[in-house]
Amino acid sequence: MITRTLPIRPTLLAATALLALSACKRNAPKAGQMPPQGVGVVTLHPSAVDIRTSLPGRTNAFEIAEVRPQVTGVIEKRLFVEGSDVIVGQQLYQIDASRYKATFDSAQGQLDQARARAVTASAQARRYRELVRTHAVSNQDYDNAVAAEKEALGQVMTARGQVESAQVDLAYTKMYAPITGRISRTITTVGALVTANQTQNLAIITRLDPIYVDVNLPAITLLRLRRELADGRIKPQPDGKVPVTVTMEDGTTFGQIGRMALAEVNVDTSTSTVVVRAIMPNPDKLLLPGMYVHAQLDEGTDPNALLVPQEAVSRNTHGDPQVWIVGADNTVSLRQVTLGQAMGSSWVVLSGLANGDRVVVSGVQKIRAGMKVAPQETPAPSDQTGASTAPASPAADKNGQ
Template sequence: MTKHHIPLRPLLASAVAMLALAGCDSKAPPPNMPPQSVGVITLQTQAVKIHTSLPGRTSAYEIAQVRPQVTGVIQKRLFTEGTDVTAGQQLYQIDPSRYQAAYDTARGQLAEAEAGEVTARAKLDRYRSLVQAHAVSRQEYDDALAAEKQAQGQILSAKGQVESAQVNLGYTKMYAPISGRIGRTLVTVGALVTANQTDNTAIVTRLDPIYVDVNLPAITLLRLKRELAQGRIERQANGEVPVTLTMEDGTTYEHMGRMALSEVNVDTSTASVVVRAIMPNPDKLLLPGMYVHAELDEGSDPSSLLVPQQAVSHNTHGDAQVWVIKPDDTAELRQIQIGQAVGQDWLVTGGLKAGERVVIVGVQKVKPGAKVKPEEVTAPAAAAQNNASQNKGQ
């Protein structure tokens, strides 16, 4: 029986050729993917009204503590607690009997002094002619002159006593020092009050207008002054800064006020400056100590840049960043500086300039340096596309 031997070399050559072909097929480059389509918006400068919203507290425009100036017993209370009083309105009556007696005594002493002065002046007049005739000595004349001057001094002293007694008598009537709303009485009829006591008998507070004090960060104040100096922010025509309030319950206060002043010293613990606004309060709706949000209308910036909020993300350090499409249609992730929110946009304070394109649709498709196919869209259309894609994903 004979065996047929198959040649091995041709078989090995065929196998090597097939492996080589297979290797060539695996190393073939993949087909080029087309650039991803993204929606972009081209930034343009525009006029934007600048607002700053800050928390604050209301404080009284005027406040007066009613205290007695003399010692005595309260005879009457002449006001209704919680009502409005006017400056000069009598609030309490202190027993005036002892002060009336002191006043009457002082007037009597004044009358005695005036009578003594009449006698001294008459004697001086007689001695003036007699001394010229040498009927009286010069010493007697000098004594008469001194007596007359002493009588005049006694009159002045007596008048001072009368005025002092009259002032004390007037203090028995306690008046409202300012116009405003008076609170509860802290003393009752029959209570003994003393001069220069530290306790109040009542407090009068002027509520219209009313102050609103807010803490403005010093860095924000510097920015405002710098932008005003550069002409970027235009003041109101009358030079004032309008202020509107949002109440603690979220409602808007119906009256508009104005910024009155800012402190000259920075609080080192908070790095802020107290800014005070004056608000009209005809209905007495605002009371001292209320928590409010004050919005300062700083003016308008005619060359602002706005970027849609949907285009802005934040890195791990909290820095704002956007995807910018360069002129060669490649993407660049760039850090920017943003300020306050203006509607659905952020106010750009640095990192971008007019004419640059920012991705607002399809940001998840973009990679650094990747080629993209930018398509200009508007912000409302971009928001609709984003909402549609989110609903589709759900």
């Protein structure tokens, strides 16, 4: 009996291939299942941030005095250089004083005459006072002498008032600088006739050191700052003052540091802003009234600020800011937040986020709520150290600015 042996090698190879194919089918992803979407995230941690607000404004003079004549006359001298600095009490003009000198001399003479009559009347009243006791003169004569004395004293007072008035007018012929500052050009020359209380000024003196910087602060920002100071979120400056620095229109930083002086108590109904005034030292007279500047107010320090990158913030149909959050199970969800000021390329988060939250900063176009993602940590922006800020407010955030 002849037995045939089948070849074993091809049979084993086929069986092995079948087993491998079956294993691959079991390990392969189900139809339609995609791997987790990769996203870049930033983990939020609190940090100390200097709170600053930068606002446009205008410079205004600290003091302005219009030089106008208070007596009528012809200008004899101009005693200053146009555009120069003058000091308080410095004589600026000399008006012809001859008429006022004559009036003063006449008033002085009348005063001397009145004083002489008063001496005579007083002496007669004293004599009659002794004589009436011995009945050498009548009571009527004594009463007339007393009345004459009082009349003479009244004439002295009247004459003295006329002298003082003439003296004031004479003094007004010399026009002095009422304040220290820089004097403007003059349109009135020597020989011109000026009149008392005229509406046209002869020159204007402007005090340039210090100088005011007036900015319009949104009322909602002022409310936020006061609330955060009251809640202890912002630590004020040690001296309680608000330092102010100025950037001029050409982009250069003014070398002096001022301070906030006051905030108006009334809100402008047309702009919903409050005028905030700062006082800036201006020893070199570099700032002039009317200049356009940017004032930066150093309000204090937020020791526990959370900063979220601006690219992580999107907005819903109502304009409210929102961010994507990666949960502990790597599932993403959308969360609304409240933003404060802009800090470079980041926003200060007022509410909605907490320490340790992972915020999606890249890949947001391919994710949806409830999706599993593969988060990859992204370095936080360098400006999160709290070095500088740009103007912003919750109201500005809603407008997408």
